[in-house]
Each structure stands twice: as structure tokens, then as C-alpha cells.
Amino acid sequence: IVTKLTTKESELLTLLSAHSNEILERNHALKQIWEEDTYFNARSMDVYITKLRKLLRPEPNIEIINIHGKGYKLIVPNEEESNEDEE
Template sequence: SQKSTDNSTQKQYTFGSFHFEPENYLLKNENQNITLTEREASLLKLFLDNPNTVLKREKILMELWGSDDYFLGRSLDVFISRLRKIIKEETHVRIENIPRVGFKLVVE
């Protein structure tokens, strides 16, 4: 795989009108700069690294918390809804629920 181990080039993401700097937990577009929490940033990065791919709840929980217990699942729902609120203006980007499986970041 082509994973870069050169940390001087910080990976940045652009989706819709947003520009995301995971290292700085910064999500911005022309109207706003949003500082995410570490977990929100990790979650968004995980989605952006796997666009249009179903991410299982267990995988997300293991990636972010290293555990997939029920209470963390409730926390995850809160993080998802926070991210949804932030990107709701974006017409071509959305986080879909895949019932009983997980979530998918849809980028058109």
C-alpha cells in the first residue's frame, strides 16, 4: 500500500466546500472555521479515508476508542449527529445510517 510515513506532509482533505486539517482538528469553509474535538476529527478522518464505504460500528469504535461496548456506541451516535450538523449545508456530502451495520460517508 502507498501509505506515506513522511510526517512533514500533513494529509489534508477537501470535500464539498470544506477543507479539513486532521492534525489541527480544523474544518473550514469560506463561512466558518470549526475546531473539532480529537474524537470528532478522528471520526471524520476515518470517514474521509473510506468514502462511499460502509464502516461497521464495531470498526469505528475500535479505531476511535479501542473498544466496542454499548455505551461507546451511544457516544458514537452523538459524534455522528454533531458531524451531521456541521456538514448539513453540503448538498453532495452526507453521513448515512446503515441499519444494524454502521455508517457511510456518501460523497457525490
């Protein structure tokens, strides 16, 4: 299935991917993508995170989780886990 992402979705997924299996601090993402850490931008980012989660749902090994008070983490299997699954 091919899904076209909006610019913001693409930027957010790219940033999450660059920090995969690490915490992406919420305020860092807001400043990188929206240029300001405001209430409305934060709510907008929450909506985009929800959309990305829905798009990733068919892939059971990949998920975006909340890290309370800090930000988000894109959980992806490491290469060793991927190789074990293929065997």
C-alpha cells in the same frame, strides 16, 4: 466558516473519509477510536455522528447515512459528478 473539531470528531471524520462511499462498520470504528465496542462508547459515537451531520448540513452533496445493522457511510460526490457540476 471555520469549525474546530474535537479529537474524537476529527478521528471519526478522518475514518469516514478514508472509507468514503463505502460502509464503515460500526464495531471497526469503535475499536479504532474508542478501543472498545461497549454500549456507552456506541452511544458516544452516535452523538459524534449527529454533531458531524450538523456540521456537514450546509454542504448538500455530502452526508453521513446509517446502514442498518452495519455502520455508517459518508456519501461524497465522485470526481466525475464534481466536474459535471462545475460545467
